[in-house]
Amino acid sequence: MKKIMINSLEFKRVEKNLALENLYVNEELALKAIETVNAGKKVTPTMIKEALQHGKV
Numbered sequence: 812m813k814k815i816m817i818n819s820l821e822f823k824r825v826e827k828n829l830a831l832e833n834l835y836v837n838e839e840l841a842l843k844a845i846e847t848v849n850a851g852k853k854v855t856p857t858m859i860k861e862a863l864q865h866g867k868v
Contacts, residue, residue, distance in 0.1 A: 814849050817841060834863060 815821050817838070822845065829835065836844065840862060848854055 815845050817845060829859075834859070836863065 813821075822841070826836075826841075844854065844859075844862070
């Protein structure tokens, strides 16, 4: 699996999709999310919303 980076097209697509849902992440949270994905862990919509509420992944 290709590793995702903060400036990759894949991440930019995710950012755009989140923006369509009026969800925005700061860089620190984005980097933690990328680390989670690159570690092979599954990221769910519920996990994302919870992380946004608590500021952690």
